[in-house]
Amino acid sequence: MTDNNGDYGTGRGRLISALAKIQKKHGYLPEDALSELSRKMGISKSEVYGVATFYSQFKFDPPAKHTLHICLGTACHVRGGMKILESVRKRFKVNPGETTEDRKFALERVACLGCCALAPVVVLDGEIHGKMTPESVDKLIDDLDAPERGV
Amino acid sequence: MGFKEARQKAHDVWASLVDNKRPLIFAGAASCGRAAGVQSVISAFRTRLAEKGIEASIIEVGCVGMCYLEPIIDIKMPGKPRVSYSNINPARARKLIADHIIGGEVCEDLAIGTVGEQRADGIPGLFEHPMLAAQNRRVLRNCGLIDPTNIDHYIATGGYSGIEKAIEIGPEATIEMVKKSGLRGRGGAGFPTYRKWEFCRRSPGTPKFLICNADEGDPGAFMNRSLLEGDPHAVLEGMLIAGLAIGSSKGIIYARAEYPLAVERLKIALAQMSEYGLLGDGIMGSSFSFEIELEEGAGAFVCGEETALIAALEGRRGMPRPRPPFPAVSGLWGKPTNVNNVETLGNLPQILINGPDWFAELGTEKSKGTKTFALAGKVKRTGLVEVALGTKLRDIVFSIGGGILDEKKFKAVQTGGPSGGCIPLEMLDLPVDYERLAEAGSIMGSGGMVVMDESTCPVDIAHYFISFTQQESCGKCPPCRIGTNKMLGILQKIKSGKGTMRDLALLEELALTVKRASLCGLGQTAPNPVLSTLRYFRDEYIEHIRNRRCPAGVCRKPRKKAADNHNSNSVADATGGE
Numbered sequence: 215m216t217d218n219n220g221d222y223g224t225g226r227g228r229l230i231s232a233l234a235k236i237q238k239k240h241g242y243l244p245e246d247a248l249s250e251l252s253r254k255m256g257i258s259k260s261e262v263y264g265v266a267t268f269y270s271q272f273k274f275d276p277p278a279k280h281t282l283h284i285c286l287g288t289a290c291h292v293r294g295g296m297k298i299l300e301s302v303r304k305r306f307k308v309n310p311g312e313t314t315e316d317r318k319f320a321l322e323r324v325a326c327l328g329c330c331a332l333a334p335v336v337v338l339d340g341e342i343h344g345k346m347t348p349e350s351v352d353k354l355i356d357d358l359d360a361p362e363r364g365v
Numbered sequence: 366m367g368f369k370e371a372r373q374k375a376h377d378v379w380a381s382l383v384d385n386k387r388p389l390i391f392a393g394a395a396s397c398g399r400a401a402g403v404q405s406v407i408s409a410f411r412t413r414l415a416e417k418g419i420e421a422s423i424i425e426v427g428c429v430g431m432c433y434l435e436p437i438i439d440i441k442m443p444g445k446p447r448v449s450y451s452n453i454n455p456a457r458a459r460k461l462i463a464d465h466i467i468g469g470e471v472c473e474d475l476a477i478g479t480v481g482e483q484r485a486d487g488i489p490g491l492f493e494h495p496m497l498a499a500q501n502r503r504v505l506r507n508c509g510l511i512d513p514t515n516i517d518h519y520i521a522t523g524g525y526s527g528i529e530k531a532i533e534i535g536p537e538a539t540i541e542m543v544k545k546s547g548l549r550g551r552g553g554a555g556f557p558t559y560r561k562w563e564f565c566r567r568s569p570g571t572p573k574f575l576i577c578n579a580d581e582g583d584p585g586a587f588m589n590r591s592l593l594e595g596d597p598h599a600v601l602e603g604m605l606i607a608g609l610a611i612g613s614s615k616g617i618i619y620a621r622a623e624y625p626l627a628v629e630r631l632k633i634a635l636a637q638m639s640e641y642g643l644l645g646d647g648i649m650g651s652s653f654s655f656e657i658e659l660e661e662g663a664g665a666f667v668c669g670e671e672t673a674l675i676a677a678l679e680g681r682r683g684m685p686r687p688r689p690p691f692p693a694v695s696g697l698w699g700k701p702t703n704v705n706n707v708e709t710l711g712n713l714p715q716i717l718i719n720g721p722d723w724f725a726e727l728g729t730e731k732s733k734g735t736k737t738f739a740l741a742g743k744v745k746r747t748g749l750v751e752v753a754l755g756t757k758l759r760d761i762v763f764s765i766g767g768g769i770l771d772e773k774k775f776k777a778v779q780t781g782g783p784s785g786g787c788i789p790l791e792m793l794d795l796p797v798d799y800e801r802l803a804e805a806g807s808i809m810g811s812g813g814m815v816v817m818d819e820s821t822c823p824v825d826i827a828h829y830f831i832s833f834t835q836q837e838s839c840g841k842c843p844p845c846r847i848g849t850n851k852m853l854g855i856l857q858k859i860k861s862g863k864g865t866m867r868d869l870a871l872l873e874e875l876a877l878t879v880k881r882a883s884l885c886g887l888g889q890t891a892p893n894p895v896l897s898t899l900r901y902f903r904d905e906y907i908e909h910i911r912n913r914r915c916p917a918g919v920c921r922k923p924r925k926k927a928a929d930n931h932n933s934n935s936v937a938d939a940t941g942g943e
């Protein structure tokens with residue numbers, strides 16, 4: 215956000231969009247980039263981290279090859295989102311927020327994607343899928359390894 | 366281009382859709398349509414049309430609210446009615462091309478209705494469908510019908526006449542009109558919109574900021590997403606009107622991070638506004654100037670609260686602060702700031718065009734107009750509905766929603782998300798307005814409605830919401846930070862069959878304390894899901910305690926090994942599960 219002086223470049227109000235930009239470029243917030251940002255904006259590194267860690271969108275590790283977000287919003291909760299989470303958790307032996315050791319697969323939970331009418335919903339690599347079951351999610355993941363998906 | 370020419374051009378563009386020369390295919394391509402797979406349907410259309418050498422236009426529209434029937438495709442052949450089809454997959458897309466586009470025959474088995482004035486034999490109008498017939502679609506009037514990426518469609522259906530009117534009558538008369546309409550904020554609290562505006566207008570200090578709160582973070586709610594995806598210009602025109610009224614020249618949209626499509630549509634719409642001279646200096650030849658900036662959130666529920674939202678815009682941790690001073694006096698960068706919800710803003714153009722009496726003809730004494738609700742959960746017809754305030758819950762769940770899935774028994778409707786409560790069967794005839802919902806121990810909130818059946822456990826739901834608010838608590842004030850955590854612990858105990866009656870009393874006491882002592886709305890309302898389930902479903906809590914049994918069969922006793930299996934414990938904590 216533009217600050218009071220209309221300063222777009224270094225103004226404090228640009229911090230969150232600057233973080234978003236870094237994350238867009240690298241897929242996460244690398245430490246060097248944050249140090250540089252802190253220097254450029256004249257905001258201490260601990261402040262930069264303080265802000266970045268407050269918001270759930272910001273990640274501090276490189277992204278996995280594939281990321282599955284499972285919705286556990288209210289509608290998805292009452293329509294079986296947990297069952298999907300349990301089944302994926304068992305299959306990959308990861309908890310939400312974790313990545314498999316080979317860094318191929320990350321599991322995340324979100325609280326509502328706004329597609330509640332099609333609950334339960336998951337997002338696989340940015341693509342949203344509604345009316346899911348543990349089986350159909352398994353199939354989505356299996357299809358990732360199909361050659362046409364370029365994996 | 367002046368606005369008059371723009372309007373003429375828009376009417377020409379629209380006329381070419383009504384009186385089309387080539388086949389038109391309208392695809393419901395909001396997030397819900399996408400989640401149902403519309404993109405593969407669109408590519409099936411593209412491929413097959415190319416193979417057959419047919420020249421047709423594919424127009425991506427928003428959502429007509431019947432999300433459970435997505436993907437929805439409308440086909441309009443030259444000189445024929447526009448027919449809506451539901452549950453289309455790639456194979457059915459090819460059938461529609463063969464039968465309807467090439468063969469000229471409507472596929473009756475897939476059709477759900479016709480849109481517009483023309484009718485097809487044997488097919489009712491779409492708006493006679495039981496899900497739509499009882500609705501009053503005013504804010505949502507364009508959703509699913511026009512191309513949200515085409516400003517001409519919006520203008521041709523009356524768009525930007527509201528700001529034209531506001532410019533003509535001036536700020537004071539605009540505020541007066543909104544006052545007469547009785548419009549109250551749709552973001553949750555229901556504060557009269559005109560009063561906030563007057564307050565901000567009178568505050569000394571420039572610039573003044575107008576913020577559109579598009580942070581919709583209630584899990585189970587998608588009203589604002591749907592409106593932004595389906596008719597973004599309605600909200601943007603509302604921002605112009607509100608900006609004019611409060612004397613601001615600077616608008617900001619704070620959009621939720623999880624809504625990439627809404628953000629994309631807003632970006633397109635903003636560029637079109639600039640192109641049409643609807644942003645910048647001297648809008649419509651007047652002395653009114655206005656700019657709009659789009660800011661994306663970074664994922665924090667509490668940032669929907671206006672003072673936290675302002676902190677986020679200032680590049681800080683999104684923590685609320687005590688009010689007063691209210692943002693109207695000291696908001697963004699210490700300047701007078703007015704925050705309005707997406708739907709509040711979306712209502713404005715039509716109030717200006719049709720007048721306050723038209724708006725107030727629907728609704729109850731203190732709650733005027735219509736409200737959109739996101740109908741989800743264990744109901745047959747899920748989607749986005751808009752009804753007159755004062756409509757009975759029963760009508761929403763049963764007439765519009767078609768009743769409970771799999772013929773199970775209705776148990777409760779949860780309204781107001783993590784700040785709201787559960788309304789039981791006995792209260793189904795409750796007219797939905799701000800006051801009645803509050804009396805029932807819930808709140809209107811922003812409009813989420815999650816229907817629960819007999820297989821939903823109220824203790825589990827309370828636990829679910831408290832685990833959400835406990836995680837989303839910003840941590841600034843102890844009652845919310847510690848209180849929600851303690852409540853979560855007790856609920857976990859009760860869920861797993863280890864609770865005592867003493868825990869129940871403690872839970873209630875804690876809930877009341879957190880409600881009273883928290884700094885912001887998040888903590889003040891977080892106990893509502895617990896208090897309302899205790900009020901209506903206390904016997905189910907007691908059943909968990911006395912007989913170690915979950916009547917709905919949801920809460921399982923912890924697995925024996927859970928205690929020494931660190932992993933499974935942490936998952937249960939992190940997910941609010943088990």
Ligand SMILES: Cc1cc2nc3c(=O)[nH]c(=O)nc-3n(C[C@H](O)[C@H](O)[C@H](O)COP(=O)(O)O)c2cc1C
Pocket residue numbers: 549550551552553554555556558578579580581582583666667668669670671672704705706707709710811885886887
């Ligand atoms: C925890 C919390 C979350 C909120 N989330 C939203 C939100 O997502 N959208 C919204 O418009 N208002 C939200 N509000 C209410 C805002 O603080 C504010 O009242 C509202 O945006 C004012 O707009 P209105 O007067 O048009 O309703 C939230 C409030 C609290 C306490």
Ligand code: FES
Pocket residue numbers: 285286287288289290291325326327328329330331333334335584585586
């Ligand atoms: S609750 Fe899952 S999409 Fe809303």
